[in-house]
Amino acid sequence: MNLITIYVIKNYMNHYHAKYFVDAVANMSVAESARINNVTHPAISQALRTLENELKVKLTSRKKRRFELTPEGEIFYQRAVDWLEQFESIKTELSFGGKEVSGELLLGASQSLTAEFVGPIIFEMKKRHPRLQIRATFGEAAVIRDMVQRKAVQIGFVIDDDRLSDFAQKLICNGDFVVVSARPLENLGQKDLIVTYKNKVEVQDLFKKLKNKGYKEPNVFLELVSWSLIRRFVLAGEIHGYVPQYVVQEDLDRGILYKVDVPVKAFQYSVKAIWRKRSSLSMSAEVFLDKLIESEDETK
Structure with missing residues (x-):
């Protein structure tokens, strides 16, 4: 039984500490994790200390204000990301069974792709599923690819530049x-x-x-x-x-x-949606992609 499993069993009602940690690592910033989760900087720091105390290992090494992971922290980060994805997928699937999609959906795209393709679907999804929390991050293709690999976003939208072999992908148009x-x-x-x-x-x-x-x-x-x-x-x-x-x-x-x-x-x-290989999409991500492709088919 691995560390993340042990921790979840002991603290399954409080997955927020794991999320605070994952957001801090993905953005290399405790302050950014605090902003994303709408909590204070000390709350994030306390959550990280609680994780370390529970696991009895050091997860981070702060040197000259740089946020770095220990080897144990790297292991915990990967397992925590996987668990949080499963957690969000379960939440979304349960709510989808009740005919409402909820949870958190993290997207990444260039400003032009967002304006033309992604933005209209965000508005439609928010209108139909008000409990769904959507956060979009902008950047050029290289930035979006990196964010997908780091799991800072669940889905990235890019123009295929022959550098997508490491990703699962779906053609948009x-x-x-x-x-x-x-x-x-x-x-x-x-x-x-x-x-x-x-x-x-x-x-x-x-x-x-x-x-x-x-x-x-x-x-x-x-x-x-x-x-x-x-x-x-x-x-x-x-x-x-x-x-x-x-x-x-x-x-x-x-x-x-x-x-x-x-x-x-x-x-x-070719405009494509990309996500990590061997990583299943949450229900909200699948619904979003289906809506986007359906919208593009209607315009042809």
Whole structure:
């Protein structure tokens, strides 16, 4: 019988101490755990001391304000995360049996994916299931992948960049990258181009296809990490931007932005939901994904 099992048996009515610990580790901050759980900093510290006293081991090692785990702490963290996931899954399944989803759902995505795909489903889920607590965290793909691996979020939403082999995943939708301008009837190369990074797979794909067909590579004026920011720059100035079409679809429909003529086949993107391999999703996470996919199917 492992440490987490012993602890849960002795203290099964108080799973909060384990959650405080997990949140502190996932965010590498006692203060952040206190904020997430709406308790004081001393309450988190006391909970950690209680855990250590019950288990009779040191879980953390604080050096120069750095929050580090001991080897025993690493073991307890992994077991505690697994147990809390099971606990939330049981809670959600029981409430779902009563036709109401509850519990906690932690999501991670970029701001553009949240605005286009995730946000509307969050509002719908909260409206239908008011007892469900949803927390969304923003970040670029690398940050979201890391948060999923650390179990700081249950589900991450990213554009597939060929770095998802370590994750369980589900396709949400496909689409094309486009070059856009604030003026109609323009060709690629008439203006400088803004991209995220020159070494990103979609940018390399565009430049390679242009070179293979004998076209000159457009001048990259600026690299911006955010597609939403690229959109704003294009709206504000004489510049072209290279973004996934979902970022500018509403602007294209309204005639605010226009597709630039690109003489090569578009690079296709895939929006995917990712979670840890060999880790079962809670009922609330499954319901959320089903709703999101259902919503996308309805728009096709």
